[in-house]
Amino acid sequence: MTGGKCVTADDALYWDPYDSRFAADPWPVFNRIREEAPLYYNEPHDFYAVSRFADVERGFLDPKTFISGRGGIIELIRANIEMPSGVLIFEDPPVHTIHRRLMSRVFSPNRVAALEPQISWGTDPSQVIGISGRVPEPGAVELAIGVTRKPFQVGLSINNQGKIFLDTVPVTLQELEQRLGQAKQAGDFPIVIKGDSETQYQGVMDVLDVLGRLGLSQVGLATKKRAGP
Secondary structure, rough: OOEEHHEEEEEEEEOOOOOOHHHHOOOHHHHHHHHOOOOEEEEEOOOEEEEEEEHHHHHOOOOOOOOOOOOOOOOHHHHHHOOOOOOOOOOOOOHHHHHHHHHHOOOOOOOOHHHHHHHHHHOOOEEEEEOOOOOOOOEEEEEOOEEOOOOOOOOOOOOOOOOOOEEOOOHHHHHHHHHHHHHHHOOOOOEEEEEEEOOHHHHHHHHHHHHHHHOOOOEEEEEEEOOOO
């Protein structure tokens, strides 16, 4: 490390969290940082980063030195503003400890595990097929269910009794067509339909008919992984 800048014998070691090129495949540069510059300095953005587990762990266990009360990202830290009270990730002990103990009663391992299927089928690309790669133009669209997404993706699920849910709100086919029709006025948007071995085929076809009448073409199916071989 010379003057805060890390170099190697071959080329400069550089990592930029704001550069999308690193997001696509970060592992090679992460490996280099761990080996060549465990205390990495980024000169353009003027920040330090530690990359080895032991160093990160020591930082987490030293809240007096590495505080959270000034923010969790560079922009907030440099803004030097007072963080709003009650935001758990921007608190330091002892207040953070008190709030964390209270929250742990709500977010128990069992309760969080119960949310996993609802999260994974709409976020895991390996379980979603058929969605067009076109990203909708940025803009807010109100779905008449009190949720605004910017940009947004709609999740539809059908249970084994044929009941339809728009995100987590139960709807009839007529209500589904009305609400999606209102959202469609702002343009096409991706829709993910949850399907598994217990989903009624006719229910899926009924929903697809609605989407077809509305001209919604960015449709994918999120399938549940089988439990056995």
